[in-house]
Amino acid sequence: MDGLEKRDQLRRVKAVIFDFDGTLAVLNIDFSLMRERIFALMRHYGIQEKLIQEKYLLEIIDEAYQILWKGNPLNAEDFYQKAHDILHDVEMKAAENGSLLPGTETALQKLREKGMKIGIITRNCEEAVRKVFPDIHDFCDVFVSRNSVKNVKPHPDHLTYVMDLLKVSGEEAVMVGDHLIDVQAGKGVGMKAIGVLTGRITKEEFEKTGADYVLREAAEICNLLKK
Ligand SMILES: [Mg+2]
Structure with missing residues (x-):
């Protein structure tokens, strides 16, 4: 053509x-740092990486939330909030130099x-x-x-x-x-x-x-x- x-x-x-x-x-968002911090948080809530099927971080957080929710909805909400605080933190740092x-x-x-x-x-x-x-x-x-x-x-x-x-x-x-x-x-x-x-x-x-x-x-x- x-x-x-x-x-x-x-x-x-x-x-x-x-x-x-x-x-x-x-923006140069540090995605590996973001990922490391999210996975550390997940481990803290008892979720092992091998349980996760999703590929991208936002979807991974949603998936972990669903898993946690079945056991303890309050835990799930807590995790979700903290995970999003991590994303926000790393994104805002990148934005400062963006x-x-x-x-x-x-x-x-x-x-x-x-x-x-x-x-x-x-x-x-x-x-x-x-x-x-x-x-x-x-x-x-x-x-x-x-x-x-x-x-x-x-x-x-x-x-x-x-x-x-x-x-x-x-x-x-x-x-x-x-x-x-x-x-x-x-x-x-x-x-x-x-x-x-x-x-x-x-x-x-x-x-x-x-x-x-x-x-x-x-x-x-x-x-x-x-x-
Ligand atoms: Mg892009």
């Missing part, structure tokens, strides 16, 4: 949904000038994102952190919620992100998915997961959607 045909595929796009960390901003990627604000402005609606979604907490991007609401139509939805991406609820708010269908939106989760989330609700190379995922990994496009950075989407 040549460039023009590819661009033609995006003719119907009315909304662009971005991931935040690694896509619009650099910054938007160069060109983020200009790109978002340009897209809006083209008439695009903009959504930003993240598994990060609202406070950490606002620390890095205080005027986020001047640059997007909706911002949905994990504090605003029960099931975060790659669960379809996260993007379905954004689609409802923006009043667009999956075919009318694209999802842009630096992680395979973003591609899975986008494809899961019928969006075109764009991987960006500002995180740790390679072009080959994105293509294997079904990304429709891979760009060096999110700001390049302005050229892709040029009318």
Whole structure:
């Protein structure tokens, strides 16, 4: 497929949904420290790692909560609160040294000038994102952190919620992100998915997961959607 045909595929796009960390901003969250602290907390509550099926930390915490709840609901609530305090602590530390990627604000402005609606979604907490991007609401139509939805991406609820708010269908939106989760989330609700190379995922990994496009950075989407 040549460039023009590819661009033609995006003719119907009315909304662009971005991931935040690694896509619009650099945060360097220490995920291994986060994981270590959460697993230590789980052991403290008597939950061994081998009991856990889930892969990502937020889902792991939910799973541990369910296990604990069967034995002692109060313990479960206690664990959940402490686990989220750990996430918040590590995320806020990262946010202190975080910054938007160069060109983020200009790109978002340009897209809006083209008439695009903009959504930003993240598994990060609202406070950490606002620390890095205080005027986020001047640059997007909706911002949905994990504090605003029960099931975060790659669960379809996260993007379905954004689609409802923006009043667009999956075919009318694209999802842009630096992680395979973003591609899975986008494809899961019928969006075109764009991987960006500002995180740790390679072009080959994105293509294997079904990304429709891979760009060096999110700001390049302005050229892709040029009318
Ligand atoms: Mg990301």
